[in-house]
Structure formats: structure tokens, C-alpha cells
Amino acid sequence: xxxxxxxxKNIVVIGGGFAGLWxxxxxxxxxxxxxxxxxxxxxxxxxxxxxxVRNYEADLAPTLVPLHExxxxxxxxxxxxxxxxxxxxxxxxxxxxxxxxxxxxPYDKLVLASGSRLVRPPLPDVDIRSFDIDTYAxxxxxxxxxxxxxxxxxxxxxxxxxxxxxxxxxxxxxCELPDRLRAVARASGAPNAEAQVRVLLVDSNAVIAAHxxxxxxxIEQACRAxxxxxxxxxxVTALDTTGITLxxxxxxxxxxxxxxxxxxxxxLTACIAAEHDAQGRLxxxxxxxxxxxxxxFAAGDVAHALIDGEHPSVMSCQHARPMGRFAGxxxxxxxxxxxxxxxxxxxxxxxxxxxxxxxxxxxGWDRVVVAQGEQAKATKNVINRERIxxxxxxxxxxxxxxxxxxxxxxxxxxxxxxxx
Numbered sequence: 561x562x563x564x565x566x567x568x569k570n571i572v573v574i575g576g577g578f579a580g581l582w583x584x585x586x587x588x589x590x591x592x593x594x595x596x597x598x599x600x601x602x603x604x605x606x607x608x609x610x611x612x613v614r615n616y617e618a619d620l621a622p623t624l625v626p627l628h629e630x631x632x633x634x635x636x637x638x639x640x641x642x643x644x645x646x647x648x649x650x651x652x653x654x655x656x657x658x659x660x661x662x663x664x665x666p667y668d669k670l671v672l673a674s675g676s677r678l679v680r681p682p683l684p685d686v687d688i689r690s691f692d693i694d695t696y697a698x699x700x701x702x703x704x705x706x707x708x709x710x711x712x713x714x715x716x717x718x719x720x721x722x723x724x725x726x727x728x729x730x731x732x733x734x735c736e737l738p739d740r741l742r743a744v745a746r747a748s749g750a751p752n753a754e755a756q757v758r759v760l761l762v763d764s765n766a767v768i769a770a771h772x773x774x775x776x777x778x779i780e781q782a783c784r785a786x787x788x789x790x791x792x793x794x795x796v797t798a799l800d801t802t803g804i805t806l807x808x809x810x811x812x813x814x815x816x817x818x819x820x821x822x823x824x825x826x827x828l829t830a831c832i833a834a835e836h837d838a839q840g841r842l843x844x845x846x847x848x849x850x851x852x853x854x855x856x857f858a859a860g861d862v863a864h865a866l867i868d869g870e871h872p873s874v875m876s877c878q879h880a881r882p883m884g885r886f887a888g889x890x891x892x893x894x895x896x897x898x899x900x901x902x903x904x905x906x907x908x909x910x911x912x913x914x915x916x917x918x919x920x921x922x923x924g925w926d927r928v929v930v931a932q933g934e935q936a937k938a939t940k941n942v943i944n945r946e947r948i949x950x951x952x953x954x955x956x957x958x959x960x961x962x963x964x965x966x967x968x969x970x971x972x973x974x975x976x977x978x979x980x
């Protein structure tokens with residue numbers, strides 16, 4: 561089945577995450593401004609926009625935004641299915657849909673924004689015996705597993721969790737887990753259950769959170785204050801029914817292993833005959849065009865852009881959202897011969913949630929700490945719960961306005977309420 565609207569130009573956006581959603585909205589906004597007939601279709605594996613960066617939290621309910629809620633008011637069509645192939649010669653996208661024939665979508669411009677995926681090492685049973693929070697479904701699987709721990713037969717390591725990887729995701733999840741595990745242990749009613757709670761943060765690097773610059777000492781101090789055991793310089797060599805074995809020969813009894821290391825661009829980048837970086841990302845120019853492939857743009861975790869002309873983009877919503885907006889805007893501009901806008905982001909920040917220890921806010925590529933504790937936590941909450949969400953009031957004008965290719969400035973530190 562070919563879904564074709566020959567009377568108008570077709571823009572297809574693949575992916576409904578931070579880059580894809582905003583690429584579609586930005587394209588709709590520019591088409592509206594130019595008063596041009598453009599059919600915009602967004603393809604996603606489900607009908608939800610996932611606030612993926614909140615998957616470390618215990619309450620996952622606020623992390624999903626129905627895509628129809630944002631796309632319907634601005635006239636973007638949603639196709640739910642899995643993209644099976646991209647033919648850049650014939651400008652076609654093939655989509656496999658559950659319970660329906662495959663659909664073929666022709667495009668005049670394509671925006672690939674299918675995100676990234678977690679890649680575990682090739683260890684036997686690693687997918688079965690470990691968890692992750694890469695997607696909503698996997699985060700929910702971990703949540704249900706933790707809630708069910710008291711129902712397991714008593715065993716060594718029943719309330720021990722091992723987090724593999726001490727990047728931002730591993731640190732944020734690790735700092736949440738002690739309280740979550742204590743809560744379920746307490747609820748079990750078993751004597752001394754709370755005393756069995758252990759959380760370990762394992763990383764192959766010589767230092768925990770080694771890549772987080774000036775924030776590293778703050779993170780290490782917070783982890784120790786929360787009772788998290790730090791194990792740098794080791795990797796996992798085996799997993800079994802009782803726990804994990806490390807490269808130093810140690811065996812850790814645990815019922816919960818969470819993988820938070822090893823990200824790679826979505827496999828659909830392999831459909832594009834262009835240069836890829838070590839993470840599988842497509843090299844794009846300042847307008848988000850894939851280098852050497854006509855009519856194809858890329859944004860977010862599948863794209864390698866020099867964000868300020870010097871530093872490569874990182875796999876984060878901080879870069880995915882503006883990359884998506886500029887890709888959608890420029891796709892329409894190129895379609896109708898208008899000047900495009902080059903993306904140039906002259907700032908970079910990291911705000912890492914540290915659970916009960918607050919947060920740490922670092923600025924610049926050297927990650928110089930500008931705030932920590934409750935002040936940084938307040939700013940983190942504004943970002944996670946407000947700033948990265950699309951308008952949810954169904955108002956077309958508000959959604960299109962939010963899709964403007966205007967660069968946000970670094971998040972402002974929220975002042976703490978005076979104690980009285």
C-alpha cells in the first residue's frame with residue numbers, strides 16, 4: 561500500500577522523540593508561515609512521545625505524552641509502525657504496521673530522527689538477566705521487578721542492585737535506587753530486610769563519572785553520602801542466576817542488574833549511504849542535511865553535528881530538540897527555495913539529578929560546577945517537568961510557536977525559597 565498525496569509536497573519524519581516531534585512541528589510551522597501545501601507525516605513505533613530522560617524516576621506516569629495531543633492540532637499525520645527500509649534513490653520509506661499491510665511513504669524531504677539504543681556487550685543471557693531504562697517499556701519492566709522483589713524466595717543479594725555505567729543515566733538511576741529498594745524491603749515486613757539493601761555503581765573507567773568533568777567530585781561525594789558502593793576500573797564478565805562476575809574475579813550476589821552504558825545510533829542510519837561516526841551517527845552540516853545524500857536531513861541521536869562549529873553534538877534532549885526544530889524548518893525552506901538557518905549553539909550544560917542528595921549543575925564543555933544540592937535540583941525539576949515538554953493544551957498557535965527555531969538560553973538557576 562502506497563500512502564501518497566501527489567497534489568502536495570511530502571515531508572516524512574521518522575521518530576517521535578525529542579528531535580522527531582519538534583522536526584514535525586517546526587515543518588508545520590514553516591509551511592503555515594509560507595502558506596504552502598505540505599503533507600507532514602511522522603512515523604513512530606507507538607503513539608507516545610517519551611520523556612526518556614525521566615525513565616530513572618520511580619513514577620513513570622508523567623513520562624509519556626500522547627503524540628496525537630500535539631500533532632493533531634497542527635495537522636501532522638501520525639503513522640504508527642516500524643520503519644523497515646529507507647530507499648533514498650526512490651525517496652520511499654517502508655513501514656511495517658501491526659495487523660495491516662506494509663505502507664510505503666513517498667517523500668520530497670525526509671528527516672531521520674529515530675534516536676539511539678542501548679547496546680549491551682555480547683555476554684550470554686545478558687538481555688535476560690539484566691534490565692535497562694532506555695525505553696519506557698524497559699523502565700516499566702525494572703519498576704515492576706523492584707516492586708516484586710519481596711515476593712521472591714529469600715536469597716543472597718535479594719535487595720542488592722548493581723548499576724553498570726556511571727554516565728549521567730547510571731548516576732541518576734543509582735542515586736534513586738537506595739530509597740526505592742528500602743521502600744520495598746520495608747514493605748515486605750521481613751526482619752532486617754532494609755539492612756540488606758545495597759546499591760553498587762560499576763564502571764570500566766578508572767574513575768566513577770569520569771566523563772562528567774568538574775561535576776565528578778560532587779557526584780562521587782553524593783554517591784558515597786547515599787551509601788552507594790563505587791567500583792571503578794572493572795567490567796562485567798558473566799551473569800548467572802545468582803548475580804554477576806567482574807573482571808577482577810569478584811562475584812556479587814544480586815537480583816537486579818541495570819545496564820546504563822553503551823549507546824549507539826538507531827540501526828536505520830545503515831539505510832543511508834553516507835559517512836557514519838563511531839556511534840553510527842550520520843554526519844550532517846549546519847542545516848542538518850546529511851552530507852552527500854539529497855533531500856535527507858537528520859537530527860538528534862542519529863546525527864553528528866558540530867553544534868558550535870567545533871564540538872560534536874551529544875546524545876541528549878538538550879541538542880536533539882533544537883536539532884529537530886532546525887531540521888524541520890530547513891526541510892520546508894529547501895523545498896520551496898527559501899534561505900535556511902544554520903544551527904549554532906554557543907552554550908552547553910549538564911544537570912545531573914542526585915536523588916536525595918539534590919543535583920549538580922555544570923556549565924561549558926569543561927563542565928564547571930555552578931550550583932549543587934537543592935538549588936541545582938530545583939532547576940533540574942524545571943527542565944525535566946516543564947521545559948522539555950510540548951504544550952499540552954491542544955492549542956495550535958501555542959504548539960507552532962513552541963516550534964520556532966529560536967535557541968533557548970541555558971536554564972536559569974532557580975533561587976531557593978528563604979527559610980523562615
